[in-house]
Amino acid sequence: MSEAAAVEVENLTKVFRLGVMRSAFVAVRDLSLRVQPGEVYGLIGPNGSGKSTTMKVILGLLEPDQGTSRIFGSSSLRVESRREVGFLPENPYFYKHLTGRETLHFYGRLCGLRGSELREREQEMLALTRLEDAAERRVAGYSKGMLQRLGLAQALIHQPRLVVLDEPTAGVDPEGSRMIRDLILSFKERGLTVLVTSHLLEQMQEVCDRVGIMARGRMVKEGPLEELIAVENQTEMVLENATPELLAEVRVAVARHAGASIVRSGHPRTTLERLFLENTVENTAAASSEPHEE
Structure with missing residues (x-):
């Protein structure tokens, strides 16, 4: 029996009802994707393309109107599935009065870790994200890059098999961005599966095995990165x-x-950025002549 996909989304459609008239807005339409265990999969698209909605369905935070989402073979809506996932949101919030170590201790306890196991995981994550020297400093004094690395550490504290990263380098300077890129590559070496979104397409090209490009709620291009950028x-x-x-x-x-x-x-090879622009601009132009969804 073949191994279950780390993430499997089939024919996903998500509709939101807006305003007093409850008019329908289709955020994601008939979308399918598969992320294999051990892959780094990049989901990219312009603002409003449906990436965030798709990720929320995968994380079990939204229920699809049509279609299914599975994590390692189980429904994303099951609590057991969510235990397999570590998540870094675009703008993570931490209690500023806590130190870096205390923050990891807090999240580790939420994930059920205790005693020596928790202490070992705290130290391992601080070392992995290069925050050992700042472990006893309050989070209020952390830079944006340090906060993102702390977010990566909390996402990994419970040893998930799947890590979901939403704009992990947003607002981070070039040095911090390179550090986060290297961390993502190290996740792959550890055998983790990574699903990541980012607008930094050059960096996505450096870390991703497969890429899906979304526009107007649809998947317009998907496949192995090297095949997609081949001319x-x-x-x-x-x-x-x-x-x-x-x-x-x-x-x-x-x-x-x-x-x-x-x-x-x-x-x-073309570049991921050029491929992205060709597909999203073309789809946006074509869609401008479509009738408005009601």
């Missing part, structure tokens, strides 16, 4: 020790030039 109708070659004359010749001629070799041959 299928072009081929590139990288030559080593090639003369200027050789660069003008066709591939067949390479073998006739001593010292030259084809280092790499394959499809050139």
Whole structure:
């Protein structure tokens, strides 16, 4: 029997009723995605594309109007499923009078940890997120980057199998952003599954195995990152020790030039940012002619 997907969303639709007239707003429409165990999956899209709603359904915070959401084979709405998940919201709130260590102690107890096990997890998470030197400082004195790292630590305190990160580098300076990127990569090395949203597409390209692009509540592009950014109708070659004359010749001629070799041959890559803009701008333009949902 094959291993259950870490996250499996099938035909998800979520509708909100707005205003006194209770007009329908379709936030997510017929969306499906799968995140395999051990993957880093990036969910990206412009503001209002339905990312946050999708993540709330996956976390069990919203119930879908249609479709299903499962975590490791069980409904996202089950309490048992949520125990498998660590979550870092975009703007985490911590009690400012607590120290970093006390904050982790608080969240660890909420997750059922006690005694030496809790103390060991606190120390491990402080070391992982490089907050050991600030462990006894009150959270009120933490920088934005330190708060985000503390948020990552609390998300991992109970050893979840799935970590959901909503804009983990929002408002963080470049150095802090790189540190968080490295932490996400370390999660993968530990065998964790990561579902992450971010507007920093260059960084997403560095950490993600698979990507889903949303626009106007729909999944418009989804798949392995390397396949998505491959330009299928072009081929590139990288030559080593090639003369200027050789660069003008066709591939067949390479073998006739001593010292030259084809280092790499394959499809050139676009960037995740360019792929994102092509799909979201195109969908937004096409949708502008659609009738308004009532």
